[in-house]
Amino acid sequence: MKGYVARVVDTELDELVPGLPAIALEGPKGVGKTATAQRRAGTTFALDDPAARELLAADPGRLDRADNPVLVDEWQRYPLVWDLVRRSVDRDPSPGRFLLTGSATPVTAPTHSGAGRIVRVRMRPMTLMERGIAAPSVGLSDLLSGKGAPVEGATSIALPHYTDEILRSGFPAIHDAPPRARRAQLDGYLARIVEHDFPEQGHLVRRPATLLAWLTAYAAATSTTASYSAILDAATPGDSEKPAKTTTIGYRDVLTQLWLLDPVPGWLPSRSPFTRLAQVPKHQLADPALAARLLGVTEDSLLSGDTPGPRIPRDGTLLGALFESLVALNLRVYAQANEATLHHLRTRDGRHEVDFIIQRGDHKVVAIEVKLSATVDDRDLVHLHWLRDQLGQDLLDAAVITTGTDAYRRADGIAVIPAALLGP
Incomplete structure (x- = not known):
């Protein structure tokens, strides 16, 4: 496919497609799911086209007769197709038969979860590596190995570059559109x-300005654990007639169905000495550029610290919060590639916090701070x-992600890694 940029999830799909009959590639609109899936498809059913939906509804057997792999694009537009695929897999569980892409959880849920037949794979916006700003020299896989792998490399990418990438x-x-066109596209996306x-999710927004105000306040809470009541207060300062709690819960539910909220859950270790860890999530949107656009910030305002918008208590600057969000996006993609999960750690008394905990399947972890x-x-x-x-030996490695130029290990064993030099 001309112009296609290889994605980290491609490697995951290369490993999964030959061994599984059906895979659902899920994530927000615009992350590249269709382009990635089409590279592997023998046949495509584009269900955002009403005519294609009508044909499939009239003759479901088309799925079985089509050349494999069969791509069912935007499957949530015709939720019955999930069960059609599941039943087809029951009849013929040969690997590499179906790819489904979806930009939302359908309002009408399928009759079956698909467990054992359809494996879900999450796709997110591009990481720094996928954007091609630098060649990574340190892999998360090396940190997860627990072997104290060498940490080295250098980059010329500095704080202004990261700020630009947040906005892009x-x-x-x-990503590559001229600045004004990029801003217009992000406005259109929102x-x-x-x-x-x-x-389309069955939720009529009676007061669009209220939803946008809440979403803007959520953007201001990026990389914090602010309560939802604090977010609502920030969205409606001085307003005695605040939206009902059920209204804002509805906002959260739909935005989650659209894969646009991507909070980092609190870490709940199964075999550590911790007994008093906070479980509240750390707020993140799917892409920090959405948060930046909602808040109306520019590169100059972020770098100068002059940032408008709702006031949410946070440690540090808004730029620091958005940089942490950019790192979170990268770590989530790289952790998934390594069959690991991303969390944050905060004790209930707030005395200790670690920005990110990446946990392997055996519950051993890598701890990461962002500066x-x-x-x-x-x-x-x-x-x-x-x-x-x-944690002792359960801590595989520890690192600090920075905006600096050099990757190295300190004398105490902690790795220092510029964000642009970290890869999967």
């Missing part, structure tokens, strides 16, 4: 959520040293 977004069709996607600065000192490592004391 990881949506392939938006407008479509309110005007089209919510109604907007280019340099690291001992004060930045207090929580990592504390966690090492708590």
